[in-house]
Amino acid sequence: MAAKSNVATQKIALHQIFWQFLIVGAISFGGGIVAYLKELLVTRYRWVDTDEFVVMLSISQTMPGLNSVNIAILMGDRLRGALGAWAAAVGLLLPGGIIVMAIGLIYGINSNHPMANDVLGGVAAAAAALLATVTWNLGKRTFMKRKSLALLVLTFVLMSIVKWPLYLVLSTVLPLALFIYRPTQSSQAGKPS
Amino acid sequence: MNAWLQLAGVFSMLSLLAVGGGSAVLPEMQSLLHQHFNFSQTEFVHAYSVGQLAPGPNMLAVLIMGEMIDGIIGALIVALAFFIPSSILCFYAGRLWTRIGDTPWRHSLQQALEPISIGLMCSGVYTIAKESLVNWQSCALALLVGLLLLKTRINPVVLILGAGLVGFLSGYIAS
Numbered sequence: 198m199a200a201k202s203n204v205a206t207q208k209i210a211l212h213q214i215f216w217q218f219l220i221v222g223a224i225s226f227g228g229g230i231v232a233y234l235k236e237l238l239v240t241r242y243r244w245v246d247t248d249e250f251v252v253m254l255s256i257s258q259t260m261p262g263l264n265s266v267n268i269a270i271l272m273g274d275r276l277r278g279a280l281g282a283w284a285a286a287v288g289l290l291l292p293g294g295i296i297v298m299a300i301g302l303i304y305g306i307n308s309n310h311p312m313a314n315d316v317l318g319g320v321a322a323a324a325a326a327l328l329a330t331v332t333w334n335l336g337k338r339t340f341m342k343r344k345s346l347a348l349l350v351l352t353f354v355l356m357s358i359v360k361w362p363l364y365l366v367l368s369t370v371l372p373l374a375l376f377i378y379r380p381t382q383s384s385q386a387g388k389p390s
Numbered sequence: 391m392n393a394w395l396q397l398a399g400v401f402s403m404l405s406l407l408a409v410g411g412g413s414a415v416l417p418e419m420q421s422l423l424h425q426h427f428n429f430s431q432t433e434f435v436h437a438y439s440v441g442q443l444a445p446g447p448n449m450l451a452v453l454i455m456g457e458m459i460d461g462i463i464g465a466l467i468v469a470l471a472f473f474i475p476s477s478i479l480c481f482y483a484g485r486l487w488t489r490i491g492d493t494p495w496r497h498s499l500q501q502a503l504e505p506i507s508i509g510l511m512c513s514g515v516y517t518i519a520k521e522s523l524v525n526w527q528s529c530a531l532a533l534l535v536g537l538l539l540l541k542t543r544i545n546p547v548v549l550i551l552g553a554g555l556v557g558f559l560s561g562y563i564a565s
Contacts, residue, residue: 222446227546230447252487258507259500260483261408262476263447270477271484282481290473293446294453298465300440301454308436312561317436319531319557321522323550324439326535328413329515333540336508345505352509356417357516363407363418367506374502380494 209244209276211284217242218269218288228331230265230289234272244276265289348374393460394467396426401452401471408476410507412449416514419452427459435521442550531556 217237225233231254238244245253253275257267266286273285307313339345348370355366400422404415416438423429437458441451449472456468490496523529535549 226445260480263412265447267480293444293450296444297450297453301457315557315561316554319553321439322528322532323535323553324442325519325522326532327546330539332511339508348505349509353512356513378498378501
């Protein structure tokens with residue numbers, strides 16, 4: 198009912214949104230989708246500017262869900278409202294979803310083959326290495342600061358060693374972390390505490 | 391029917407708990423799938439690992455888990471349950487974000503979430519690694535792949551396929 202006020206300066210068609218996200222969803226082998234999205238949609242097509250993209254990225258990281266899917270939702274909404282958000286997210290997930298299902302089918306057929314365990318053993322070792330390097334690259338800054346490292350280790354220990362359920366880990370560590378990083382006097386100068 | 395509801399329940403909860411991305415919920419996903427569907431750790435790690443060969447978000451591997459539990463319908467239920475709840479939340483958060491403005495608490499929340507999400511990702515690494523690094527050969531292979539990922543720009547998919555080939559050859563020579 199309410200007319201959408203801040204549409205993009207040049208109107209981008211729904212099918213264009215779907216198509217561009219479909220392309221990213223189909224070529225982003227090996228992860229790093231956020232970088233692909235930035236390269237294609239910010240640098241090349243200028244659908245949003247870098248500042249807007251940075252805001253979208255920080256919302257995506259703050260909210261639960263995959264960062265890449267969240268960015269697709271936010272960018273689609275920014276360009277064409279709710280329908281744009283659907284078009285972007287479905288476009289991003291469709292190619293990989295179909296390929297992953299095919300891989301699953303092949304796995305299902307061959308998982309009892311004697312050679313399957315050897316192949317999958319190698320694949321799993323490499324997948325572990327990939328996840329570890331992604332985590333290392335994202336976490337470098339966090340590992341280097343004492344306070345954040347302490348929170349990181351606490352989260353890991355509660356989750357993997359003490360084996361608490363995730364909701365309990367979050368409802369314990371998040372309030373603690375919010376207390377540690379609470380706004381300081383200087384950051385809210387002028388406001389009575 | 392009951393299995394469908396359980397699948398939908400498990401994955402929509404994981405969707406809303408996935409702070410800092412999908413790999414943060416890997417440990418919880420593994421234990422819930424084991425509890426509800428008697429999914430073994432090996433099956434879990436295999437499904438996750440082969441899922442890395444596809445383009446797009448790495449957590450699309452959840453579709454393979456749904457497929458292994460209840461075929462195409464299982465995969466569809468997992469897809470909807472895992473991607474829709476967090477997306478709807480993010481959609482409305484995005485619209486509220488600018489309206490709330492730049493409050494100091496928003497900055498605090500971002501700072502507070504960073505170590506938690508990296509910590510959860512470390513737990514995700516641990517979940518995958520303890521099941522996949524089972525002997526010195528797999529440790530050596532993972533170390534080599536990790537070094538290549540950090541030091542070169544080879545696409546990870548090529549390395550994963552290469553590691554599968556190494557696994558095949560070592561099994562072939564051993565037999």
